[in-house]
Every structure is written in structure tokens, then in C-alpha cells.
Amino acid sequence: MxxxxxxxxxxxxxxxxxxxxxxxxxxxxxxxxxxxxxxxxxxxxxxxxxxxxxxxxxxxxxxxxxxxxxxxxxxxxxxxxxxxxxxxxxxxxxxxxxxxxxxxxxxxxxxxxxxxxxxxxxxxxxxxxxxxxxxxxxxxxxxxxxxxxxxxxxxxxxxxxxxxxxxxxxxLRVWERLPEWSEHAPEPPSGSIAVDPIEARQRLDRLLGSDSEQRPAQADYASAAAAAFQPREQAGEPRLVLAEAGTGTGKTLGYIAPASVWAEKNGAPVWISTYTRNLQRQLDNELDRLYPDPGTKARKVVVRKGRENYLCLLxxxxxxxxxxxxxxxxxxxxxxxxxxxxxxxxxxxxxxxxxxxxxGRARTLGLADRRGECIFSACPHYSRCYIERAVRKARRADIVIANHALVMIQAAMGGLDDGATPTRYVFDEGHHVFDAADGAFSAHLSGLEGIEVRRWLLGAEEGSGKSRARGLKRRAEDLLGLAAEAPNALDAALAAAHALPATGWQNRLQDGAPVNAAERFLALVRQQVYARTQGADSPYSLETECRPPIDGLLEAAAELAHALGKLGAPLQILARVLGQCLDDDAAELDTNIRSRIEGLTRSIERRALLPIAGWKAMLEELIEGRSPTADGVDRYVDWFSVERIDGRDFDVGMHRHWIDPTLPFAKTVAEPAHGLLITSATLRDGESDMGWLAAERRSGAIHLPSPPVRAAMASPFDYPNQTRVLVVSDVRKDDLNQVAAAYRELFLAAGGGGLGLFTAISRLKAVHKRIAEPLDEAGLPLYAQHIDALDTATLVDIFRAEEESCLLGTDAVRDGVDVPGRSLRLIVFDRVPWPRPDILHKHRRNAFGGKAYDDMIARLRLKQAFGRLVRRAGDHGVFVLLDPMMPSRLHGAFPPGVAIRKVGLAEAVAETRAFLGLGLQPE
Structure with a gap:
């Protein structure tokens, strides 16, 4: 003792x-x-x-x-x-x-x-x-x-x-003292009891409290959102509501109201999905209003993410x-x-x-299950696992806060962890559904993707450094005796996995010394990219069309396709025979073994068979010279790329994306659901029917048999008096000295609280280098994405807390900032945010209307950026665009009544100083 x-x-x-x-x-x-x-x-x-x-x-x-x-x-x-x-x-x-x-x-x-x-x-x-x-x-x-x-x-x-x-x-042995989760009887199927708009309004009143200010638009929004919680009439025809709610409407509580009523009445969770982690946190905080008791909230609300986000106790x-x-x-x-x-x-x-x-990330964030190596119930910590606890809590919760990527992958897989998918969704930040679907339903046959599959199958190999990777053999070894074919199938799969890229593949590709089928194919892909791309000596990533192929590439593709077939076949056998045990030995299998078999077969499908099948299809179509079409219409875009960081190659591969990724979203997420609300402050491109058509295209609504319910609530803010929009006409956007000087003078004029947005990381770094010291001398701290040794969320938190600070960032900052008050009073955009003219965009541009498609994307990006400026009634601020080539057809990005004025830099600085110094002064 x-x-x-x-x-x-x-x-x-x-x-x-x-x-x-x-x-x-x-x-x-x-x-x-x-x-x-x-x-x-x-x-x-x-x-x-x-x-x-x-x-x-x-x-x-x-x-x-x-x-x-x-x-x-x-x-x-x-x-x-x-x-x-x-x-x-x-x-x-x-x-x-x-x-x-x-x-x-x-x-x-x-x-x-x-x-x-x-x-x-x-x-x-x-x-x-x-x-x-x-x-x-x-x-x-x-x-x-x-x-x-x-x-x-x-x-x-x-x-x-x-x-x-x-x-x-x-x-340090904390796994011994964490509480265990417990199993519960399976949850019954959800009911189909409707939510009346009056019920939604009443719940909203309760959430707001008797002494809160009345916002009629918020109540109207809650009523409109209730339409997503009506029972559907036909399979494959969900109740879809598209709702644009201007900043300040209070849409979060507006949809929580009908969602929570539906969950209580029907005994099933509503999944609320966001694009950014910031909104997940905000949602979690807002739900304190609904469940003020922490114990009740812990039962009723679950934040659900992919397995790679949680600490793995093993x-x-x-x-x-x-x-x-x-x-x-x-x-x-x-x-x-x-x-x-x-x-x-x-x-x-x-x-x-x-x-x-x-x-160090390896000793902290690296402890998550980032490579899908979970051994499920064979893990000694299974009964205390954070992930398994979250999965079980989500089944019994009323509200599950998730993210777009998880929801889409879960729907495509028919359930990630338990084979269950929800019937009711709310997609907040709905303007990102297109982008999230683009990531979720794409395929990448690249060196990094291939070596991840190899590690998942083989585990840590000699020469792989400090990797903790556990291979498929370790995860499956004590299950192999359950099926006679399993050991041979596993051995064949592990042998075939050696055709995938191995440790050191990047160096071998550059040295022209590939050692297996995947590396030989990737070496020729790299050769074609460098041969066909202009500016191959630039520090940026490179890409080229797949056709026509260089000599030897089709032969290498055929070799790799054959090797992938040899890998996929035994994995299919292994998954099938293990799954068959669930039926054949149902009376003898205990719960843990059943859970392990189910988890392992799902992992084999998700981590290996699905990517292998996608890669094989891409290679076969490349070999045959046919376009990836359906019904005679191009559905996909294929291309080769060399991904680079600061001029150094870090990945090489072939990519496939849907031209319209809302097609698979509609098929796998929307059609099986009973009701969906897709909502955002920036859903439409303008206020006409054409604006709604853009929202329906970007959300996948046009691919569903029934038209959506449309709802729009204007922002309560007085934008003409609370904001100024200035387009600077005398700064050359290709002269970074002039651009940097503009940022410096505008930030100084505002006395801090400035958010600088950039369309390229290189431009951000160049401006930061020129203005950091002058701002520091003036007592204005400058923080920057891609420069400061802090993640983006932390940078935004610091910016929010320090009224005199300034922040430079790119897309993630433009879309993820929620900074009310004086901490954000100036936004400076370096130039019109046109879409990047890459191969994928070229095909989408041709499919979606040419120049009009470019204009729509630029308007929506400007609209989203401007929406960061005023977050509550007392806010006011200035939006400055340093691009004299801003066309008038993009003016629809800004609220009605807001004047867009072209001025010189000196006038922009003076107006910024006067407007922000004197406060809100109507003209």
C-alpha cells in the first residue's frame, strides 16, 4: 500500500x-x-x-x-x-x-x-x-x-x-476505468405520424422562451420545414423541402422545432447534417435549449462522425x-x-x-482508427469503445448531429456500422450538398489510395517505419476456422495485395524503377501528365486527359486490372463464406462472434472490394477506349493527375468524378428517405424561378419524381444601411505588391476585425509576407491559414475572441466563419472567385450552361462570403473586392438595395475608416 x-x-x-x-x-x-x-x-x-x-x-x-x-x-x-x-x-x-x-x-x-x-x-x-x-x-x-x-x-x-x-x-491505463456501454433490444421501426405546422410553431415558442423577441420569419420557416416531416405517399418519392433562410432568420431553431416533435412522436432519430465542424458545435450548443438537463441531453442528442474521428483505445x-x-x-x-x-x-x-x-499528430490524432484497422469485438476494449457507444446511442437518440460526408457514405453503403439508415434528414449548409456528394461518390486510383488498401490488407511491413497497422490476417485469424474456404481465400488475397503500391513508391516512380503492377501503371500516368501539361515546372498540381494514352500505358492498365481481379476474387469468397456462417451456425455463434463477422464483412466490402471494383472498371473502360456513359450521356469524367505540394510530388493517379454528383445523392440518400429538408442562407442564385432552378440542380431535387416544396425567408437585417460593398478599380490584381498594400491599408483603416479571402494559397502567402510586420507594429495581430501552426478552427476561434486581430484564409474560412460583433467588420476578397478551370470543371461547364455556370458559382461564392459580414442586428461592415474586372452580372450576389460602388483604393480606405469609425450612418 x-x-x-x-x-x-x-x-x-x-x-x-x-x-x-x-x-x-x-x-x-x-x-x-x-x-x-x-x-x-x-x-x-x-x-x-x-x-x-x-x-x-x-x-x-x-x-x-x-x-x-x-x-x-x-x-x-x-x-x-x-x-x-x-x-x-x-x-x-x-x-x-x-x-x-x-x-x-x-x-x-x-x-x-x-x-x-x-x-x-x-x-x-x-x-x-x-x-x-x-x-x-x-x-x-x-x-x-x-x-x-x-x-x-x-x-x-x-x-x-x-x-x-x-x-x-x-x-495511464485509463481503458480499465472507462464505463462500459450496454446492449439494448433492437429499436422498432419509426412511425409515420405527421408534424403539423402549428406543432412546429408551438415547439419553437417553447425553445425561444416567453421573453424572446418575436421573429415572424422564423415561425414561418418552422412551419415550412414541417412539410419535410409528413408521411410519404410513394416509395422513392420523399417529402423534400428546399428552404432558403436569410442570415438572422434563426433557421437552426426553426428546423430543430419540427425535427424534435417528429422524433418524439415517431420514436426514431432525425439526422441533422452539416458541412462544417463549426456548425456541428453550434447545433450541439443550441440543443441545450431543448434539453437543458445535461443527463437528458446526453440520451437525446448524439454527435455522430466517421470512425476516424474517435480515439481508438487499442x-x-x-x-x-x-x-x-x-x-x-x-x-x-x-x-x-x-x-x-x-x-x-x-x-x-x-x-x-x-x-x-x-x-505531434502521430501521438495524438494519429491514435484514431484512421485506416479502418478495427478488430471489433476481438478488441479487449470493445465494451468501452467510444465509437461503439456512439453507434448505440444514435439508435436511441432523438437528434443525431452528423456531417454530409458521413451521411452520404452511410447511405451508399446501406449503413456503416449497424446496417441501419435514417428516414428523416435535415441538410443544413445545403449549398454544399453538391460539393459533399462530389467527394463522397468519386473514385481515385492513386498511389496513396492504393497503399492504404495494401496496409489495410497486409498491416505493417518491413521498412514501413513506426506503423501500428494491423492487417486483415490479425483481424480475421480466429474466425477462419468457421469456414473451410476462408484460410485459402485469405492467403490468396494477401498474396495478390503485393501488386499494390508499396512503401517508397513515390521515389521509385521518380527514379523510373517501379516494382509491381500498380507502380508500373502509375509511373506511366506520371509520364503522361508531365509530357502533356503546360507549366510542368510550376509548384502546383498537374493534370491531363486520359486519352490518347502514351505507349505502354494501356498494357500497364491491363496488367493492373488483371491483378486487381486476382485480389478481389478471394476477398469476395472470404466475405461470402464468413457471412454464410451467420446463417449456417446461427444457433452456435455468440453475440461477439456475430458482431465481429458482420463488422469484418462490412469492412472488407467498404475498405477493399468497393474501391477495387471501381478501379477495375476505370481501367477496363480506359483499355477499351469507351466513354463512361449511361443512356448515351456522359455521366463521369476521368483524368490523370500528379498532386504536388510546394513543387514536390506526393500523389499520382487516375480520377473519376460524376459530372453531376447529385445523381447518386438523389438515388442513394434522397429516394430511400421519407423526408428531407435542405436548407441554407445561400441556396438560390437570385430570387427568380431561375434562382430556384439552380437550387434544385445543386441539391439533386431535379432527379426526384416529385417537385420539392420551396420556401424562402428574407434576412431581417437592413443591409443597405448596415453594409458597404466596394469594388476597387485601381489595384492591379496581378501585382502582389499592390494587392498587399491594399490589404494593409484597409486592415489599418478598419482597426482590425479584417478577414482577407484568397482564391489561391500562393497569393495568401505572398500578401502575408508583405503585411504581417506593418500590422504587428500597429498592434493588429495577423493570423493566416496555411502559415500559422494552428488548425483552421482554432484560428477562427482566436479571430473571434480578439477584436483587433485580422485573419487571412481561403475557401474553408470563407464557408466556416461565424463571427458576430466587431471581431469581423471588414472582408477583403483578392479577386472574383471564379471556379478553377480544371478538367472536371470544363466538363461540368459544358453540361450546365457554359459561362452562365461560371457566373452562378462566382455569385454563390460571393454571396456566401458576404453573408459572413453581418451575423446579428447590431453588426455592420464593409465588403471590398480588389478586382476591377468584376462584371455587373455578378451584382446579384448581394442583397437587394445594397449599392455596389467602383472606387479607387484611397476612397475605399477613407470610406472604410469613416463607416467603421463612425458606426452605422445611413446615407
Whole structure:
């Protein structure tokens, strides 16, 4: 029995505190003296003195050096407050800990020490108040991390009162202490009781509360949405509602109202699907209104994502049991999070994204089941698995919050994890249905896709480094005795898998030394791309048409198609004979074995047979020289590509996309459903019938036998008085010095709160390089996607929290930002966001109306970007486009009554300063 802990004591590390800006650094030494240092001097001292700081990766990047030994306050925060939100900045730490916000760099350096003291006091006090079991977990996790050399280890152990080996224990073996989920009887089929529009309005009133402001458009929206929750009359003819709700309408609660009524009346979940993680979080928060009791909400609401988003406990166990000192800190913090997390969701849930940045993605996010290697009920942690728990909770929930990709893949597969698909859907961010379907229903025969299938089949091979990959043999070995043909089929499949790309394939392709059928085909694809593409020496990705093929390519395609046939045939046998056991041995199989067989056969189908069949079909049509058509109409586009990052090849392959991906969406998702609501603030391209036709084409409604219900609610905002739209006429968009100067002056005029949007990453980086220091000198922090060592969601969170900051980003920022208030008061777009003129777009342009299709896409992108500017009644802001070639036919992207004015840069700067400085001033 271990000795009782000693009294806790505060022992701060004897280390300086360091903060770094773009122009220099401030170091507060251990004697309490401040040093203002240039970056070069700060780099030297940082490497020598192991300072306290916030976000080591970002600090190292600003210093221009490799990560170094330091005391990162974010690591301490993650230990003391696992699964709790904190912006990864000094100001973010201050706000999370309730400390005074720092006014300057010296304040920030001092705050690091105060934050360390606060966190160490908190962990000591909290552990004293915890149960014995939780306190023991905390002490033993700290002990294991300290023993491996964690910089905060001595201080944390002192705060916990741990001396010597008193903290030794099993604190990292958290899988032993997680609660088990339990099985329930199968859920009965859903009912078909309608939701009356009056019921939807009444539920909305309850959600809003008696003292909320009345928004008639919101109530009208809820009534219209109720039409998606009527019983259908014919199989294959769902009740479809297309509803455009202008920003500020309150569409989230508007559709939650009828959805929740339907779920309660019919005993089945409604799946609400979003495109962005940000909206998933927002939805989850909004549902607190419906279920204010956390226990009730935990039963009624489930956030559902693909398996690759959740922590795999077997992966965590393998990392912990390796007992490598360099992994101990990550293992300890992951163990702390695993005990505190709501649902094990590592992507957009309560896992702090910055933890992956500072600890390494392989030791954090890499612990998810990203390669489909799950061994299901053979896993010792199966009964505690986060994924299996979420699957079971979703069956009994009222509301399931999912994402477009998961919903579409689930429908295409006939159910991902349990063979079940919902009957009622809400697709929020419905303007992205086309793009999501494009990704979900495409096929890619590439080096990276091929090596993933090979790893799934063969597991870790010699020369594959530190891979934890578990092959099909390990997942299936104790099931093989259930069917006589299974062992031979597995052996044949594993032998045939060696035709797929192997580790090091990229180097062999460049060296002209492929070693198997897939690599020989890919080498010739790469040769054709480089031979046919203009600008092959550029740093960007390259592509070319498949026809006419270069010499030898069709022979290589035939060889690969034959090899894929040899791989697919035994896998089909294995899946069939194992599945047959479910019938033949039904009386003898226990629940776990049945579950494993079902899971394994679904995985074989999804992870191997489906991609192999798609690849084989693509190759055969290439060989035969026929177009991928249906009913005499081209349905697909095929092309070859070399994907590049900064001029370096990282993937080579053949691609197939639907020209109209809403066709498979309509067939696999919409037709089997009983009701769907597809909604967005930017669903239509204009307000006429042609605008609705665009919405029906982009949502797949035109492929259904019955016309949709159309509903449109205008935004309540006074856009003509709350906004300005300026097109700058005297900045050359091809001169990045001029473009950067425009961004700089506009951001300065707005005093921060500026969002800079770009159509190309290279232009973003060039502008950032030119304006970061001038903005920093003016006290306006500049953050940038693709530059800062932070994920996009975290960058947006920081931008939202800091009114004086500015943010540069591309598409993901344009579509995913929800920043009400003064934090976003200026949007600057570098040029008209025309669609990229690639091979896929060329075919879609021909199919969907030529130049009119280009205009529609540009208008919808501008409309979506402008919609970020005003999120609530008191907001006002300026939208600036730095493109003098903006045609007047795109003006329909902006709300009626908003004047689009062409001005010079000087006038745009002056108007921005006046409008945002004086506030809302009607002309």
C-alpha cells in the first residue's frame, strides 16, 4: 500500500518566461527583469534556457528554429483541465483562468508565471477534493510523465503532494476505468405520424422562451420545414423541402422545432447534417435549449462522425505499453483527456486541436482508427469503445448531429456500422450538398489510395517505419476456422495485395524503377501528365486527359486490372463464406462472434472490394477506349493527375468524378428517405424561378419524381444601411505588391476585425509576407491559414475572441466563419472567385450552361462570403473586392438595395475608416 500524499506545495519552475511577436521577443528572467530581444537573440536564449511559453510550435516557427526544450503552459492546462476549451494564446489563457487580460508584451510574460501558479494551485486543490480513484489517476499520470522527463512534472507532483515513488500506479491505463456501454433490444421501426405546422410553431415558442423577441420569419420557416416531416405517399418519392433562410432568420431553431416533435412522436432519430465542424458545435450548443438537463441531453442528442474521428483505445494502449520516454507526455495527456471527454471525439469535439500541434499528430490524432484497422469485438476494449457507444446511442437518440460526408457514405453503403439508415434528414449548409456528394461518390486510383488498401490488407511491413497497422490476417485469424474456404481465400488475397503500391513508391516512380503492377501503371500516368501539361515546372498540381494514352500505358492498365481481379476474387469468397456462417451456425455463434463477422464483412466490402471494383472498371473502360456513359450521356469524367505540394510530388493517379454528383445523392440518400429538408442562407442564385432552378440542380431535387416544396425567408437585417460593398478599380490584381498594400491599408483603416479571402494559397502567402510586420507594429495581430501552426478552427476561434486581430484564409474560412460583433467588420476578397478551370470543371461547364455556370458559382461564392459580414442586428461592415474586372452580372450576389460602388483604393480606405469609425450612418 502506497504512502499517503504529503501536503501540497507550490513549486514554480526556475525558468524565464518568453513571448514572441513578429518583430521581437520579451523575456522575463528569473530575477524579474524584462529583456526586449531581437528574434535572433531570443532564439539563442530560448534554446539555452528552457523558458515558459504558450504554444511551443507557434513560438518556434516565429523564431525560425526547430522545436526546443521548453515549459509549454498549454501542456499544463491540458493536464489540469482536460477536455476544456482554451484559446492557445496568452490572452486565451488569461480568459480561461479568469486572469486580467494582458495589455502588452511585458504583461504577457508576467501572465505566463501567474497562469502557471494558478494551474498548479488548482490541480492540488481539485485533487484533494476528488474521489480517491480519480485522485490516484491524477497522481500516477503525473508521476509517469515526470519520470519520463516532463518539464512540469516536478511542479505538478509537488502540487499533488507526491514524493518519491508514492505516485506510482496505473494512471495511464485509463481503458480499465472507462464505463462500459450496454446492449439494448433492437429499436422498432419509426412511425409515420405527421408534424403539423402549428406543432412546429408551438415547439419553437417553447425553445425561444416567453421573453424572446418575436421573429415572424422564423415561425414561418418552422412551419415550412414541417412539410419535410409528413408521411410519404410513394416509395422513392420523399417529402423534400428546399428552404432558403436569410442570415438572422434563426433557421437552426426553426428546423430543430419540427425535427424534435417528429422524433418524439415517431420514436426514431432525425439526422441533422452539416458541412462544417463549426456548425456541428453550434447545433450541439443550441440543443441545450431543448434539453437543458445535461443527463437528458446526453440520451437525446448524439454527435455522430466517421470512425476516424474517435480515439481508438487499442491504439492508446499500444502507445502507453511501449513505454517510450519520448511518448510519455503525450500518453499522459491523452489518458487525462480520455477520462474527461464527453464522447472521445478528437476532431471538432472537446479535444483541443492545439494539443496535436504541440505533441505531434502521430501521438495524438494519429491514435484514431484512421485506416479502418478495427478488430471489433476481438478488441479487449470493445465494451468501452467510444465509437461503439456512439453507434448505440444514435439508435436511441432523438437528434443525431452528423456531417454530409458521413451521411452520404452511410447511405451508399446501406449503413456503416449497424446496417441501419435514417428516414428523416435535415441538410443544413445545403449549398454544399453538391460539393459533399462530389467527394463522397468519386473514385481515385492513386498511389496513396492504393497503399492504404495494401496496409489495410497486409498491416505493417518491413521498412514501413513506426506503423501500428494491423492487417486483415490479425483481424480475421480466429474466425477462419468457421469456414473451410476462408484460410485459402485469405492467403490468396494477401498474396495478390503485393501488386499494390508499396512503401517508397513515390521515389521509385521518380527514379523510373517501379516494382509491381500498380507502380508500373502509375509511373506511366506520371509520364503522361508531365509530357502533356503546360507549366510542368510550376509548384502546383498537374493534370491531363486520359486519352490518347502514351505507349505502354494501356498494357500497364491491363496488367493492373488483371491483378486487381486476382485480389478481389478471394476477398469476395472470404466475405461470402464468413457471412454464410451467420446463417449456417446461427444457433452456435455468440453475440461477439456475430458482431465481429458482420463488422469484418462490412469492412472488407467498404475498405477493399468497393474501391477495387471501381478501379477495375476505370481501367477496363480506359483499355477499351469507351466513354463512361449511361443512356448515351456522359455521366463521369476521368483524368490523370500528379498532386504536388510546394513543387514536390506526393500523389499520382487516375480520377473519376460524376459530372453531376447529385445523381447518386438523389438515388442513394434522397429516394430511400421519407423526408428531407435542405436548407441554407445561400441556396438560390437570385430570387427568380431561375434562382430556384439552380437550387434544385445543386441539391439533386431535379432527379426526384416529385417537385420539392420551396420556401424562402428574407434576412431581417437592413443591409443597405448596415453594409458597404466596394469594388476597387485601381489595384492591379496581378501585382502582389499592390494587392498587399491594399490589404494593409484597409486592415489599418478598419482597426482590425479584417478577414482577407484568397482564391489561391500562393497569393495568401505572398500578401502575408508583405503585411504581417506593418500590422504587428500597429498592434493588429495577423493570423493566416496555411502559415500559422494552428488548425483552421482554432484560428477562427482566436479571430473571434480578439477584436483587433485580422485573419487571412481561403475557401474553408470563407464557408466556416461565424463571427458576430466587431471581431469581423471588414472582408477583403483578392479577386472574383471564379471556379478553377480544371478538367472536371470544363466538363461540368459544358453540361450546365457554359459561362452562365461560371457566373452562378462566382455569385454563390460571393454571396456566401458576404453573408459572413453581418451575423446579428447590431453588426455592420464593409465588403471590398480588389478586382476591377468584376462584371455587373455578378451584382446579384448581394442583397437587394445594397449599392455596389467602383472606387479607387484611397476612397475605399477613407470610406472604410469613416463607416467603421463612425458606426452605422445611413446615407
Amino acid at each position: 502506497s504512502a499517503p500524499p504529503a501536503p501540497p506545495r507550490l513549486l514554480l519552475p526556475h525558468a524565464p518566461a518568453l513571448t514572441v511577436s513578429l518583430r521581437g521577443a520579451v523575456l522575463l528572467d528569473t530575477d524579474g527583469e524584462f529583456h526586449h530581444l531581437p528574434l535572433a537573440a531570443a532564439s539563442r536564449r530560448a534554446r539555452d534556457e528552457c523558458p515558459m511559453l504558450c504554444h511551443a510550435t507557434a513560438v518556434a516557427a516565429r523564431l525560425g528554429i526547430e522545436p526546443f526544450a521548453c515549459l509549454d503552459l498549454l501542456e499544463l492546462f491540458a493536464f489540469v483541465r482536460p477536455a476544456r476549451f482554451c484559446l492557445p494564446t496568452v490572452k486565451g489563457l488569461a480568459e480561461s483562468l479568469g486572469l486580467a487580460r494582458p495589455a502588452d508584451a511585458e504583461d504577457e510574460a508576467e501572465l505566463l508565471i501567474r497562469a502557471a501558479r494558478t494551474l498548479l494551485q488548482e490541480v492540488g486543490e481539485r485533487t484533494l477534493a476528488d474521489t480517491a480513484a480519480r485522485a490516484s489517476d491524477t497522481r500516477s499520470a503525473a508521476w509517469a510523465m515526470a519520470r519520463a522527463g516532463w518539464g512540469w512534472g516536478t511542479s505538478v507532483l509537488a502540487a499533488l503532494g507526491v514524493t518519491g515513488d508514492a505516485g506510482r500506479g496505473s494512471g 491504439n492508446l494502449e499500444e502507445q502507453v505499453m511501449r513505454n517510450r520516454p519520448q511518448e510519455a507526455v503525450a500518453s499522459g495527456l491523452m489518458a487525462r483527456w480520455a477520462l474527461a471527454t464527453r464522447d472521445g471525439d478528437m476532431v471538432g469535439g472537446d479535444f483541443p486541436a492545439w494539443l496535436g500541434d504541440i505533441l
